[in-house]
Amino acid sequence: MNHTEKTSGLDPAARAVLALALAIFAVGQYLAFKAPPDVQQGYLIRILYVHVGAAWVAYLAFFVAMVYAVLYLWKQEAAYDRISAASAEIGLLFMLLTLFGGMMWARPTWGVFWTWEPRLTTSAILTAFYVGYFLLRHAIEDPEFRAKAAAAAAILGVVNIPINYMSVYWWRSIHQTATFDVINRRTHMDGSMVAAMLVNLLAVTLFYLAFLRIKGALAARAGAREEWDE
C-alpha cells in the first residue's frame, strides 16, 4: 500500500478549522476596528486585540508541547514527540509575535522599545528557552535520545509560563496587569472591547489548532518517509 495514499492533501478537519479561523478572524478584526478608543491610550489600544491573543496561543502551544512530551515519555511513540515539537514551533512563532507587538506598544507608551522590567524579562527568558529547545533538537542526531531530551526540555519549559503570567503581580513594574484577571475573575474593559478581544482570541486559537493539525500531518509524513527509507 502506498503509505501516503490516505493522508495526502489537507484533511477535512484542518480545512474546516482553518476556514472557521479565517471567518472568525474577519469578524474579530471588524470588531477591533469598531471598538471605541481607550480613555488614556486612544486607538493605540487596538494593539491589545491581537497582542493578548498571540501571547495566549504561545502559552497554549507550549503547554500542549509539554502534554505531548509527557505522552512521549510515557508511551515511547515517536508521533507524540513530533506533535510536541510542532506545537513548540508554533508557540515560539507566536511568542516572537508577542514580543514584537509588545515592543511596538512600549515605544509610544513607555518611550522605549525595550526595558528590562519583569514581564519583558521573563518573556525574553521564555523565548530564549524555546530557541534553546530547537537548538537542542538540532544538536542531537540519535532520534530516541533527541526525543527524550526534547521532552524533558518541553516539560521544564512550561515552568516559565506561570512565572511570566504572574510577573506583573509579583514584581509590580510598568507593565499593566492582566487584561483578564483570571485570579480575581474581573476585567476593567468596556463590553465592546471585551467582545473584540475574545473573538480575536478565539480566532487565533483556531489558527493554532489548524496549524498544529497541518504541522502534525507534515511531521507524520516525514516520519513515515524515514521509516520507508530504512
Added chain:
Amino acid sequence: MNSSSLGIYVTAVYVATYAVLFGYAAYLLWRLAEVDRED
C-alpha cells in the same frame, strides 16, 4: 505623540500579525503540496 504617529505602531503590529497568520498558513499548505508531489 500625535495620533498619526501612533498609527504607525498599530499598523506594524497588525501587519506582523497578518504576516504570521497568513504567511505561516501559506507556508504549511505549500509544504503539504510539496510533500504530496514528492510522494
